Amino acid sequence: MQYLKTYLNKIRERGNTKLAESVCKTAEDVGEQYIKTFSFSSHEIGLLFGNVQSGKTGQMFGIMCKAADLGFPVFVLLTTDNVVLQQQTLDRVKSDLEGFCVCGENDARLFSDNSLIEPAIIVLKKNVRVLKLWANILNSTGFMKGNPLFIIDDEADAASLNTLVNRNRQSSINKYLDIIKYGASSSLYLQVTGTPQAIFLQTMASGWHPYFTYYFQPGDAYLGGDFFFPVSGKPDCISYLDSINNPTRTVVVRHLAVSAQILSSGGRVSNCLFHPSVRVSAHQKNAEDVKKELTWCYENIDSEFKKELQKQYDILTPSKSDKLPFDTIFSKASSLLINSNIKVLLMNGRSDTDSTEYSDGCCFIVGGNTLGRGVTFPSLQTIYYTRTSKKPQADTMWQHSRMFGYDRDPGMMMVFIDERLYKLFADINATNNSIIAQIERGIDDVKIYYPNGLNPTRKNVLDNHCVEIISGGTNYYPFNPDNDSIEDISKLLEPFSENEAYYQVSLRLIKQILSHIIPSSDFKMQAFQSILDTLLAEQPVGQGILIVRRGRNVAQGTGALLSPNDWQLGGSFCDKTVLTMYQVTGTKGWKGKPLWIPNIKLPVGIMYYNVFEEE
Numbered sequence: 268m269q270y271l272k273t274y275l276n277k278i279r280e281r282g283n284t285k286l287a288e289s290v291c292k293t294a295e296d297v298g299e300q301y302i303k304t305f306s307f308s309s310h311e312i313g314l315l316f317g318n319v320q321s322g323k324t325g326q327m328f329g330i331m332c333k334a335a336d337l338g339f340p341v342f343v344l345l346t347t348d349n350v351v352l353q354q355q356t357l358d359r360v361k362s363d364l365e366g367f368c369v370c371g372e373n374d375a376r377l378f379s380d381n382s383l384i385e386p387a388i389i390v391l392k393k394n395v396r397v398l399k400l401w402a403n404i405l406n407s408t409g410f411m412k413g414n415p416l417f418i419i420d421d422e423a424d425a426a427s428l429n430t431l432v433n434r435n436r437q438s439s440i441n442k443y444l445d446i447i448k449y450g451a452s453s454s455l456y457l458q459v460t461g462t463p464q465a466i467f468l469q470t471m472a473s474g475w476h477p478y479f480t481y482y483f484q485p486g487d488a489y490l491g492g493d494f495f496f497p498v499s500g501k502p503d504c505i506s507y508l509d510s511i512n513n514p515t516r517t518v519v520v521r522h523l524a525v526s527a528q529i530l531s532s533g534g535r536v537s538n539c540l541f542h543p544s545v546r547v548s549a550h551q552k553n554a555e556d557v558k559k560e561l562t563w564c565y566e567n568i569d570s571e572f573k574k575e576l577q578k579q580y581d582i583l584t585p586s587k588s589d590k591l592p593f594d595t596i597f598s599k600a601s602s603l604l605i606n607s608n609i610k611v612l613l614m615n616g617r618s619d620t621d622s623t624e625y626s627d628g629c630c631f632i633v634g635g636n637t638l639g640r641g642v643t644f645p646s647l648q649t650i651y652y653t654r655t656s657k658k659p660q661a662d663t664m665w666q667h668s669r670m671f672g673y674d675r676d677p678g679m680m681m682v683f684i685d686e687r688l689y690k691l692f693a694d695i696n697a698t699n700n701s702i703i704a705q706i707e708r709g710i711d712d713v714k715i716y717y718p719n720g721l722n723p724t725r726k727n728v729l730d731n732h733c734v735e736i737i738s739g740g741t742n743y744y745p746f747n748p749d750n751d752s753i754e755d756i757s758k759l760l761e762p763f764s765e766n767e768a769y770y771q772v773s774l775r776l777i778k779q780i781l782s783h784i785i786p787s788s789d790f791k792m793q794a795f796q797s798i799l800d801t802l803l804a805e806q807p808v809g810q811g812i813l814i815v816r817r818g819r820n821v822a823q824g825t826g827a828l829l830s831p832n833d834w835q836l837g838g839s840f841c842d843k844t845v846l847t848m849y850q851v852t853g854t855k856g857w858k859g860k861p862l863w864i865p866n867i868k869l870p871v872g873i874m875y876y877n878v879f880e881e882e
Contacts, residue, residue, distance in 0.1 A: 268366045270332035293483045294329035312456040314477035319461035320671045321485035335386045339417040342388045357390040393426045398443035416451035423458030424465040428728040462662035465724035470733045482706045492696035504680040519560040522649040524579040526629035527599035532588035539649035541633040554633045565604045584678035650682045661695045704804040714801040716875040740871035744828045745790035756783045756863045763815040774809040777846045794877040811844040823856025841871040
């Protein structure tokens with residue numbers, strides 16, 4: 268049986284030709300580049316990276332089918348520790364993939380009886396009890412002693428990593444995942460996520476840093492980071508809460524206008540999301556506020572409400588349906604209010620809300636952490652986001668971006684958010700684009716950077732001994748360097764005289780100059796070169812500042828290399844990389860010989876994260 272061909276045909280039969288093309292490309296690329304070359308004697312780990320809510324499940328299924336075509340007989344598909352999500356994934360595997368023996372968490376007998384006659388897919392939650400159980404089952408059957416295992420870890424940056432790395436211990440889930448993969452004769456472990464920050468900041472020695480990374484592009488209809496947070500500035504779909512007098516009322520009226528347009532045009536559902544805080548009390552208060560504003564709309568239906576609805580109607584520009592006359596929109600909105608056909612739903616640890624409850628009609632959903640990973644809201648058009656944190660984490664914030672997806676109408680999207688929070692999201696999107704650019708250009712050592720005050724991920728999964736921060740705006744130079752050839756550096760720098768205070772040059776030239784420096788251990792040359800690669804991946808013609816000074820009689824070990832004037836000159840360039848090259852005489856240290864000494868300063872306000880292996 269040709270598993271990939273069968274799956275692609277099923278997608279096409281459902282009328283989604285474009286998705287079939289995308290899945291085919293991903294599966295064939297990963298198959299040719301990484302699965303075909305698998306040795307069937309090693310344990311390898313890779314990363315499938317896609318945008319949040321961009322269709323990773325279909326891509327995962329395609330890769331699994333390709334792997335089955337290439338000889339993998341057993342697949343373990345991991346979901347987050349959520350009963351509903353695990354069941355949804357199990358049901359989808361059964362409906363989408365033919366020719367496999369599909370096993371849930373309680374199907375040990377089915378797995379054993381199948382005896383690998385059909386390739387098996389085991390769908391498991393990342394739960395200690397479940398993983399321990401299946402580690403024993405896989406071991407007791409004996410199948411894995413002579414067969415490779417393919418593990419697909421959905422949302423791999425959540426729960427799978429070792430949260431006790433800085434206590435010299437191993438967290439339970441991480442331990443049992445190790446037992447499962449190393450219990451097989453060989454394994455290929457595919458991490459899947461839209462937020463890979465924590466994964467890229469793992470060391471190779473940990474066993475959780477990917478050997479390879481594959482990024483798949485979202486489809487044409489996808490609304491993602493560049494739609495909501497473009498480099499050109501705030502788009503029309505963003506409203507700053509700072510400038511709105513009564514934000515809850517504005518959000519409610521806006522969503523009623525959008526819902527009336529969608530539901531009157533044949534749409535089934537229109538969702539609005541309130542994400543105020545992690546506190547359950549805040550969720551309850553927001554839900555009560557929404558109900559209060561709905562009551563106000565009903566009580567003022569022919570007066571103030573109609574005026575406010577008109578304001579929102581005037582700025583609607585639907586692209587998936589023809590804009591209906593205002594009278595039709597007002598009539599539908601009034602009907603929703605009068606007949607109480609509006610749902611206000613709570614989603615948090617104390618309130619169980621099933622996905623069927625927000626699958627039709629006009630809905631307002633209020634919640635906290637449960638609005639994150641794995642939860643999809645159909646036709647989500649209106650978002651009220653005010654959640655703040657003293658120490659915000661980029662991957663957590665990005666997973667809260669439920670506005671991303673395919674079934675949104677771009678002309679009716681609206682995100683209500685504080686200006687400061689919008690800037691944080693824009694910074695996260697910029698780094699996401701940088702990660703994508705590095706992957707697409709084949710850079711193995713992917714570098715991550717964020718503004719000061721925004722952490723990439725939770726600290727308990729990062730090895731404190733191996734992850735360091737290089738601060739933009741700080742001057743770095745090696746204490747005891749050497750040159751591989753002072754003549755070659757001098758020739759490179761020959762065109763740059765001291766008659767000019769500084770020169771604007773290509774970052775590629777700066778990389779070339781640094782390649783001739785033999786650094787001392789205190790100067791992370793590889794990290795600086797990788798950061799320059801990162802900047803060039805985003806902007807291939809990236810520019811920096813070069814300052815050249817010759818014949819400097821600087822003493823080694825005085826704590827500062829630069830003169831006050833050069834320090835001030837370099838500091839005046841806040842948004843550029845500055846390389847200052849001093850040719851020292853060598854009469855006061857420096858191995859007693861003339862040397863070129865580099866001083867590098869990266870753009871101000873940015874924190875660059877560097878991972879290195881312990882020796």
